[in-house]
Amino acid sequence: MAAPLDTMLDRAEAQCARRGAQLTELRRQVLRLVLEAEQPVGAYALLDKLKTLRSGAAPPTVYRALDFLLEQGLIHKVERLNAFLGCVEAGQGGGVHDHPHGAGGRQGGHDHPHQFLICSNCGATAEISDPAITAALASASVAAGFTLHRATVEAEGVCADCAAAAAKAS
Template identity: 50%
Template sequence: MGNDDRRDDARTAGDGPTFTPAVEQMLERAHDMCRRHGARLTQQRRQVLGLVLSADRPVGAYDLLDRLRRDTKGAAPPTVYRALDFLLEHGLIHKIERLSAFVACRHMLHNAHDCENHLHSAQFLICTRCGHVTELEDSQIVHALVAATQARKFSIRTSTIEAEGICAACA
């Protein structure tokens, strides 16, 4: 199968926003990860993921819709919400509940890291002054959480921890 054939449902020339080479590389990884799991990263899902990856801070669904409408006719809230649900289900993004906003799962997409055989976990530091969010990948936090849940005979599948405070730049 040729490279062009592999990308059949991931992009159509001239459709949607243009992304940086770094974002394109992460979109290719996401496409490959979806395909390995029998899922499709459709054009709309790809565009939404690209917009989340391109954002410099967590982005809300209606912000994504506004950005999507700049390049795509007919974009509607259900389109964005369905894409976000898919991306969340496949571990490509995280929802920061405190902000009702979304960020890319960068450790997975930067490192082509697949969470298939272990707990999908994220920890976020949220600055209450500037809104900057930092994603941690701290295995000690994950191990402590797993140990605590196993002691209670609870099987954890996914975890998101949000800590609010003041970042170094605002301190």
């Protein structure tokens, strides 16, 4: 897993450089921790992990790094969970999300529409990127006379694993 993760981090660094920003060692470490997490991870959980690498790490250190990573489109914030999820891909023509995906434009540093499906049982979170959802929201906003600047859709339900487990238990 280290090689693909290093590749993702290198791509993230290149994206920052193209935008005139710098992915410092600290920011890279925080991004690595977010990417290593299997689910969205909170700032204080990141701080605990970061302290194993940097004994003097404090909450402002993590929050500044997270703000930068959000601004650069390298992570998403899942508001419902108050946690962060990586937004860097590797392989198959991937790379960081540094390309437009249709309607909606930039959303919080991201050039692609993003929505989250959150399991209310286990907390599993999946990012989907459906331009039709973004277009519908933009259209509804215009119809309401509302100027939309940014939107993140978070839908709560039950993931396939939890649904299967519930069906098996019945």
